[in-house]
Amino acid sequence: MSDPTVTQDLIKGADEPTASPVAVKDSRRSLWRDTWDILKRRKIFWISLVMLILFLAMAAFPSLFTHKDPEYATLAKSMEGPSSEAWFGYDLQGRDVFARAVYGARTSIVVGVLATLATVLIGGLTGVLAAYFGRWLDAIVSRVGEMLLGLPYVLGAIIILGTIAPAQSNPGKVMIMAVVIIVLALLGWPILMRIARSAVIQAKHQDYVQAARALGAGPMRIIFRHLLPNSLAPILVYATITIGSFIGAEATLSLLGIGLRSPVISWGIAIADHASYIRTAPHAMFFPAAFLSLCVLTFVMLGEAVRDALDPKLR
Amino acid sequence: MKADAESILEVRDLVKHFPLTQGIVVKRQIGAIKAVDGVSFDLHRGETLGIVGESGCGKSTLAKLLMALERPTSGSVRIRGKDITAARGAELKRMRRNIQMVMQDPYTSLNPRMTVGDIVGEPFEIHPDVAPKGDRRRRVQELLEVVGLNPDHINRYPHQFSGGQRQRIGIARGLALQPEIIICDEPVSALDVSIQAQVMNLLERLQDEFDLSYIFIAHDLSVVRHISDRVAVMYLGKIVELGSDSEIYDTPTHPYTQALLSAVPVPDPEGRETRQRIILQGDPPSPANPPSGCHFRTRCWKAQDICAEQRPALEVRPGSAHPSACHFAEVRDVVNAK
Numbered sequence: 001m002s003d004p005t006v007t008q009d010l011i012k013g014a015d016e017p018t019a020s021p022v023a024v025k026d027s028r029r030s031l032w033r034d035t036w037d038i039l040k041r042r043k044i045f046w047i048s049l050v051m052l053i054l055f056l057a058m059a060a061f062p063s064l065f066t067h068k069d070p071e072y073a074t075l076a077k078s079m080e081g082p083s084s085e086a087w088f089g090y091d092l093q094g095r096d097v098f099a100r101a102v103y104g105a106r107t108s109i110v111v112g113v114l115a116t117l118a119t120v121l122i123g124g125l126t127g128v129l130a131a132y133f134g135r136w137l138d139a140i141v142s143r144v145g146e147m148l149l150g151l152p153y154v155l156g157a158i159i160i161l162g163t164i165a166p167a168q169s170n171p172g173k174v175m176i177m178a179v180v181i182i183v184l185a186l187l188g189w190p191i192l193m194r195i196a197r198s199a200v201i202q203a204k205h206q207d208y209v210q211a212a213r214a215l216g217a218g219p220m221r222i223i224f225r226h227l228l229p230n231s232l233a234p235i236l237v238y239a240t241i242t243i244g245s246f247i248g249a250e251a252t253l254s255l256l257g258i259g260l261r262s263p264v265i266s267w268g269i270a271i272a273d274h275a276s277y278i279r280t281a282p283h284a285m286f287f288p289a290a291f292l293s294l295c296v297l298t299f300v301m302l303g304e305a306v307r308d309a310l311d312p313k314l315r
Numbered sequence: 316m317k318a319d320a321e322s323i324l325e326v327r328d329l330v331k332h333f334p335l336t337q338g339i340v341v342k343r344q345i346g347a348i349k350a351v352d353g354v355s356f357d358l359h360r361g362e363t364l365g366i367v368g369e370s371g372c373g374k375s376t377l378a379k380l381l382m383a384l385e386r387p388t389s390g391s392v393r394i395r396g397k398d399i400t401a402a403r404g405a406e407l408k409r410m411r412r413n414i415q416m417v418m419q420d421p422y423t424s425l426n427p428r429m430t431v432g433d434i435v436g437e438p439f440e441i442h443p444d445v446a447p448k449g450d451r452r453r454r455v456q457e458l459l460e461v462v463g464l465n466p467d468h469i470n471r472y473p474h475q476f477s478g479g480q481r482q483r484i485g486i487a488r489g490l491a492l493q494p495e496i497i498i499c500d501e502p503v504s505a506l507d508v509s510i511q512a513q514v515m516n517l518l519e520r521l522q523d524e525f526d527l528s529y530i531f532i533a534h535d536l537s538v539v540r541h542i543s544d545r546v547a548v549m550y551l552g553k554i555v556e557l558g559s560d561s562e563i564y565d566t567p568t569h570p571y572t573q574a575l576l577s578a579v580p581v582p583d584p585e586g587r588e589t590r591q592r593i594i595l596q597g598d599p600p601s602p603a604n605p606p607s608g609c610h611f612r613t614r615c616w617k618a619q620d621i622c623a624e625q626r627p628a629l630e631v632r633p634g635s636a637h638p639s640a641c642h643f644a645e646v647r648d649v650v651n652a653k
C-alpha cells in the first residue's frame with residue numbers, strides 16, 4: 001500500500017507547468033483533453049476500461065451473467081469439479097462456484113469503492129487543510145498520519161476488527177460491511193492525506209496563488225479555485241489504485257476470519273472457505289481468486305494509465 | 316520627466332528577516348536571513364522607479380512586502396497615506412485594488428486549469444463592485460484588447476499561448492482593478508529577447524494610457540534604463556544609491572553602481588574598447604551573515620577601515636546631488652570614461 005515510489009511519482013506529476021508554449025490553432029484544448037488524447041492511444045487503458053465496465057456490470061446486474069442462485073446448495077455435489085452443467089464446479093456446500101464469484105463482485109466492489117470514498121474525503125480534507133493552514137494543524141495531522149502509517153496494516157485491522165467484531169461473533173450483513181469499510185478507511189487515509197498535502201504545498205507556492213492573494217482572494221477561493229483543481233489529478237489517480245488495493249485488503253481480512261463473513265457473498269470469503277481444500281478441490285478457490293486478482297489489476301492498471309497520461313514529462 | 320512630486324507610495328525603514336530555525340520538536344531561532352534590511356523610498360505619481368540588484372539581494376521580497384504578501388519585520392508601506400502592512404481584512408482587500416503586480420514567470424503565474432476569461436475576470440469576482448456581473452465578459456474582452464490579445468480567445472487555456480502572450484494575460488489581470496501602482500518583478504527576464512521589447516513597449520503605452528506608477532524590478536541596469544525615471548540600486552537588502560535616470564547612469568557615486576554600469580554593454584563600439592571594466596571579486600556574501608559596516612566592503616576596491624566600523628547611510632554627499640551609501644562616494648563616469 002505505502003509504496004513510496006508510487007507516491008513520489010504522483011506528487012511530481014501533480015502539476016508542473018506544461019512545457020508547451022506553442023499556441024494551438026483554434027481548437028479548444030484543456031489539460032484534460034491532452035490527457036485524453038494520450039489515454040486513447042494506450043492499449044492498457046482500453047483493456048482496463050473494458051474490464052472495469054465488465055466488473056461494474058457484474059456488480060450491478062449479476063443475474064445478467066448467471067441464471068443460477070448463488071445461495072442454492074446441493075450438499076451431494078460438494079466440491080465437484082467443473083462440468084458442462086457447472087463450468088467452474090461446486091464449492092464445499094455444493095453451491096455453484098461461478099454464480100458465487102459473479103455475485104461476490106458486488107460486495108467486493110462496494111466495499112472497495114465506499115472505503116476509498118471515505119479515504120479520499122478524510123485524507124483529502126485533512127491534507128488540504130494541513131497544507132494550506134500549516135503550523136500546528138499541519139503538525140497534528142502529519143504526526144497522527146505518521147503514527148497510523150507506522151502501524152502495520154494487517155496488525156491494525158486485527159486489533160480494531162478483533163475488538164469490534166471478533167472471529168466467532170456473528171454481526172449482521174450491513175453491520176460487518178460497514179465496520180470493514182471504516183477500518184479500511186481509518187488505516188488508509190494517511191497516504192491520501194500525504195498525497196493531497198504535498199500536491200497542495202506544491203501548488204501553494206506557485207505564482208498564480210500569490211497573484212490570487214494579491215488580488216484579495218480569501219482562503220475558500222484559493223483552496224477551491226486554485227489549489228484543489230491543481231491537486232485533484234494525483235488524488236483521483238491514487239484513489240483508483242486504492243479501490244484495487246482495498247478490494248485485496250478486504251479479501252485478506254476475510255481470509256484471517258476477521259473481515260466479511262457468511263452470509264455475505266464475497267471473493268475473500270470464498271477464498272477463505274476453501275483455502276484448506278486447495279489440494280483436493282483447487283477449483284473452488286481458484287476461480288474466486290482469479291476474479292479477485294483481475295479486479296484488483298483492473299483498478300491498478302487504470303489508475304496507472306491515467307497517471308502516466310497526466311504526467312507532463314511524458315508529453 | 317513626466318512625474319510630478321506627489322508621493323503615492325512611501326516606504327520607510329522596511330525590514331524583512333526570515334528566521335533561520337533549528338530543531339524539529341522545539342524550534343530555536345539560530346539566526347535570520349536579512350532579505351530586506353532597512354529600505355526607504357518614495358514613488359511619485361506617474362513615474363517609474365527602477366530597482367536593480369544582483370540575484371538574491373531581496374528584490375522579490377521587497378515586492379512581496381509592498382504587495383502585503385509577506386508581513387514585514389518592521390517598517391511601513393504607505394499607499395496614499397495608509398499603511399498597508401497594518402491593514403487587515405476588508406480594509407486590506409480594498410487597498411489591494413490600488414496596487415497590483417506583474418510576475419516574472421509567465422508559465423507559473425497563470426492557473427493552468429482556468430481559461431483566460433476566468434483568469435482576467437477573477438479580479439471582478441473577488442471585487443464584485445468593480446464591474447456588475449452582466450458586464451464582466453465585455454470588460455475582460457476589453458482588457459484583452461488593451462494588452463494586444465485577440466478578445467475571441469477568452470475561452471482558451473494559458474498553455475495555448477506563447478510566453479509573451481501569457482505575460483500580456485498577466486498584465487491584463489493586473490490592470491483589471493484599475494490600480495494606480497503596478498509592481499513589475501522582472502517581467503521580461505523569462506522572455507525571448509525579441510519579445511522583451513514588445514512587452515516593455517506595451518508597459519510604457521499602458522503607463523501613459525492609465526496614468527500608472529511603476530516599480531520596475533530588474534537584475535540588470537540596461538533593462539530598466541529606457542523605462543525608468545529614477546533608479547534604486549540594491550545590494551544585500553539595502554538601497555546603496557538612488558537617483559534620477561541620468562544621475563545613476565552618468566554620474567554614479569557608489570562603487571557598486573559603477574561596477575554594475577561598467578558591465579553594461581554600450582552601443583558605441585569605441586567606448587567599449589576604451590572604457591575600463593570593473594570586475595567584482597567573488598560572490599555577494601550571505602544575507603544571513605552580512606559584513607559589518609558597509610555590506611559591500613568585502614568586494615569593494617576602495618574599502619578602508621572605517622567601512623568595517625561604520626555603516627554608511629544613504630544620504631546626499633558632497634560633490635553629488637543624489638543620495639549614496641558610501642563613505643567615499645565620488646562621481647565617476649564609467650560609461651563614457653576614456
Ligand SMILES: Nc1ncnc2c1ncn2[C@@H]1O[C@H](COP(=O)(O)OP(=O)(O)OP(=O)(O)O)[C@@H](O)[C@H]1O
Nearest residue numbers: 333348350369370371372373374375376377534602
Ligand atoms: N520565504 C523565505 N524564507 C526564507 N528565506 C527567503 C524566503 N524568501 C526569500 N528568502 C531569501 O531572501 C533572500 C532574498 O531573496 P529574493 O527572492 O528577494 O531575491 P531577489 O533579489 O528577488 O533574487 P532574484 O533576482 O534571484 O529573483 C535570498 O537569500 C532568499 O534565499
Ligand code: SF4
Nearest residue numbers: 609612615622641642
Ligand atoms: S563605504 Fe567603503 S566599502 Fe562601502 S562602498 Fe564605500 S568605499 Fe566601498
Ligand SMILES: [Mg+2]
Nearest residue numbers: 374375376500
Ligand atoms: Mg526575484
